[in-house]
Amino acid sequence: xxxxxxxxxxxxxxxxxxxxxQRVYGVQAKEDRFVFAPLVxxxxxxxxxxxxxxxPKKYFLPPQETLLKFDRKExxxxxxxxxxxxxxxxxxxxxxxISQTDKLFAENHYDTHYFKRRQKATIVASDVQNxxxxxxxxxxxxxxxxxxxxxxxxxxxxYYLVDIRTKKGRALAKTIKDAEDADDMxxxxxxxxxxxxxxxxxxxxxxxxxxxxxRVLDRSYEHPVWEENAxxxxxxxxxxxxxxxxxxxxxRDDVEWNLQKxxxxxxxxGCLLAEFAAVAGGHNFRRNRADRYRHRYYRKGKYVPEKIGxxxxxxxxxxxxxxxxxxxxxxEVYNKLVDEGK
Amino acid sequence: xxxxxxxxxxxxxxxxxxxxxxxxxxxxxFFSCQLDSGEELGHMPGQFVEVSIPGIGEAPxxxxxxxxxxxxxxxxxxxxxNVSEALHKLAAGDKLFIRGPxxxxxxxxxxxxxxxxxxxxxxxxxxxxxxxxQYVLDNRDDYGRVIILFGAKTPSDRLxxxxxxxxxxxxxxxxxxxxDHRDESWSGPEGVITTLLPLVKIDKENTIAVACGPPIMYxxxxxVLLEAGLREDQIYLSLERRMKCGxxxxxxxxxxxxxxxxxxxVFNFSDITDIxxxx
Numbered sequence: 001x002x003x004x005x006x007x008x009x010x011x012x013x014x015x016x017x018x019x020x021x022q023r024v025y026g027v028q029a030k031e032d033r034f035v036f037a038p039l040v041x042x043x044x045x046x047x048x049x050x051x052x053x054x055x056p057k058k059y060f061l062p063p064q065e066t067l068l069k070f071d072r073k074e075x076x077x078x079x080x081x082x083x084x085x086x087x088x089x090x091x092x093x094x095x096x097x098i099s100q101t102d103k104l105f106a107e108n109h110y111d112t113h114y115f116k117r118r119q120k121a122t123i124v125a126s127d128v129q130n131x132x133x134x135x136x137x138x139x140x141x142x143x144x145x146x147x148x149x150x151x152x153x154x155x156x157x158x159y160y161l162v163d164i165r166t167k168k169g170r171a172l173a174k175t176i177k178d179a180e181d182a183d184d185m186x187x188x189x190x191x192x193x194x195x196x197x198x199x200x201x202x203x204x205x206x207x208x209x210x211x212x213x214x215r216v217l218d219r220s221y222e223h224p225v226w227e228e229n230a231x232x233x234x235x236x237x238x239x240x241x242x243x244x245x246x247x248x249x250x251x252r253d254d255v256e257w258n259l260q261k262x263x264x265x266x267x268x269x270g271c272l273l274a275e276f277a278a279v280a281g282g283h284n285f286r287r288n289r290a291d292r293y294r295h296r297y298y299r300k301g302k303y304v305p306e307k308i309g310x311x312x313x314x315x316x317x318x319x320x321x322x323x324x325x326x327x328x329x330x331x332e333v334y335n336k337l338v339d340e341g342k
Numbered sequence: 343x344x345x346x347x348x349x350x351x352x353x354x355x356x357x358x359x360x361x362x363x364x365x366x367x368x369x370x371x372f373f374s375c376q377l378d379s380g381e382e383l384g385h386m387p388g389q390f391v392e393v394s395i396p397g398i399g400e401a402p403x404x405x406x407x408x409x410x411x412x413x414x415x416x417x418x419x420x421x422x423x424n425v426s427e428a429l430h431k432l433a434a435g436d437k438l439f440i441r442g443p444x445x446x447x448x449x450x451x452x453x454x455x456x457x458x459x460x461x462x463x464x465x466x467x468x469x470x471x472x473x474x475x476q477y478v479l480d481n482r483d484d485y486g487r488v489i490i491l492f493g494a495k496t497p498s499d500r501l502x503x504x505x506x507x508x509x510x511x512x513x514x515x516x517x518x519x520x521x522d523h524r525d526e527s528w529s530g531p532e533g534v535i536t537t538l539l540p541l542v543k544i545d546k547e548n549t550i551a552v553a554c555g556p557p558i559m560y561x562x563x564x565x566v567l568l569e570a571g572l573r574e575d576q577i578y579l580s581l582e583r584r585m586k587c588g589x590x591x592x593x594x595x596x597x598x599x600x601x602x603x604x605x606x607x608v609f610n611f612s613d614i615t616d617i618x619x620x621x
Contacts, residue, residue, distance in 0.1 A: 067351075067353045068351075068353060068354060068355075070396035070397070071396070072396045072397060073437075075355075075357045075396070075437070075439060076354055076355050076394070076396065076439060077354075078351040078353075078354050104591070105591065107590075108589070108590055108604065109352045109589035109590060109591070110350070110352070111352060111589075111591060112349065112350060112351050112352070113351070113353070221618060247591070247593075248592055248593030248594070249587075249591070249592050249593075250586065250592070250594075251353075251399070251400060251586055251587065251592070252399065253396065253397050253398060253399050255397040259397070262396065262397050264353070264396075264399075264400075266592075269592070269593070269594070271593060276593075276594065277583070277584055277594060277596075278584065279582060279583065279584045280401065280422045280423025280424075280425075280426060281420070281422035281423065282422075283557070283582075285583055285584070285597075285619070286619070291619070295596075295598075298598065298599075299596075302599065303596075303598065303599040306599055
């Protein structure tokens with residue numbers, strides 16, 4: 001493990017050298033909010049962002065992704081995207097979400113399309129400098145992160161600590177100049193940042209430890225909150241769309257103008273959308289809004305944890321911000337179940 | 343991060359060729375197919391495949407023939423969606439594309455061995471069950487009594503008409519059928535499938551029931567089977583859901599925590615009694 005200490009100028013030079021050498025995406029301002037987008041200059045990189053509109057999931061599971069191309073006579077052929085890229089500014093909670101998605105795409109059936117891209121990605125994580133208005137990563141245990149990334153950046157006063165962890169990280173860090181090794185003092189200060197972030201990233205406070213949620217849900221299937229909140233649900237799927245741990249998808253075909261060739265692609269889908277569980281012939285196995293609404297909370301709090309051993313909500317708070325009906329706050333929902341069960 | 347099997351593509355369908363096509367009812371057609379690789383499909387009764395038509399899409403379809411009958415595999419496809427409509431336009435010699443087989447199967451080599459078997463098939467539910475029936479009949483000595491109950495909505499909805507007659511005449515098979523609504527062509531019994539159950543004697547200690555039909559059928563069939571003295575673990579069901587990816591990723595076929603494409607489509611009833619969305 002190697003930790004470097006860079007001042008602002010050295011840091012900017014390093015980021016620009018990364019941009020010169022490969023495809024780099026980084027967090028940038030978009031009006032008064034933030035997005036991951038192609039980075040052309042270090043000066044556009046905003047590591048002081050609170051949260052991005054969409055999670056970095058879009059680079060591993062793109063909103064639309066070609067899986068196969070076909071020729072109606074010849075049949076299908078796999079299409080893989082394995083061009084290397086660097087992702088700058090992934091917050092700890094988003095890093096945890098990426099690591100969870102890795103597990104889900106590897107279990108039982110290995111998804112080569114996902115992993116070709118994932119293995120070529122170098123992830124530069126970044127400790128949170130400013131809390132977003134709805135973040136609750138602190139109580140989900142995801143305000144800080146200890147693995148999954150290749151490099152972790154922590155801003156302390158006027159300099160950056162660059163913690164290089166993996167082979168890919170070392171390759172990316174090769175162009176770092178004018179850096180010294182991190183001293184004990186700055187490492188101590190980094191620990192303080194982590195302790196502070198765990199406290200600060202709790203704009204909503206879960207009343208139990210996240211590990212308890214599967215047991216809370218065990219006794220909450222018939223709770224009135226599902227029906228009450230779902231009555232205001234537009235089934236718009238915004239909560240699915242912005243969620244870093246949602247990974248459901250639909251698969252569709254696209255034909256070229258010649259009607260011979262085309263592609264099969266996957267596209268994000270959402271379990272809140274009305275037709276999600278409908279089959280050909282018209283039967284919809286999850287017709288009721290409340291059933292769809294409840295399904296999402298059970299997936300995050302019970303079903304996925306049963307598969308990978310972690311609660312599949314990382315506390316980014318994006319669903320809370322995105323929901324027009326103001327019913328998507330997981331902390332409010334889970335606390336209601338917790339408190340009434342006491 | 344797992345780096346296993348890194349070149350295999352779980353979404354890549356393999357080419358197959360249509361052998362025989364036969365219209366069975368207004369909505370359903372029969373297809374026999376063979377993989378172009380010359381290999382057997384390698385399925386077990388109850389499993390399904392994802393069938394592709396390039397440019398249209400992919401749909402989950404039950405395999406209707408038994409792996410004991412080599413060379414080709416058979417499907418019956420109801421014309422209700424984009425993919426099935428396109429499949430209905432195929433003729434002998436045309437290409438289609440296959441992924442799979444996927445999912446669980448009826449326990450023909452395990453729990454069903456040595457037991458009396460009662461097959462309860464409602465309408466198109468006979469399609470996957472036929473694979474198990476053929477398997478059992480092809481290994482007839484391995485099982486006890488074989489009882490096949492079939493219910494169709496109307497006489498014109500009956501599938502596999504010639505095979506039904508064969509089962510009816512088979513010496514060591516009890517075959518009973520009914521239609522929900524009779525017409526002038528039908529002289530047999532009228533009534534829902536549960537009306538057939540009291541007509542057969544069930545050795546409750548020694549019987550395995552295999553049921554497949556529309557969602558509503560299960561509710562009533564299960565009650566009658568339990569009343570007849572079967573335990574929950576003696577009943578197997580095949581459930582339908584939107585199995586889009588077939589590999590437990592896309593989320594569409596989930597019943598609570600269960601993925602039908604992986605944990606099903608065949609379930610032991612005792613395993614799903616607590617699964618609220620199952621029935």
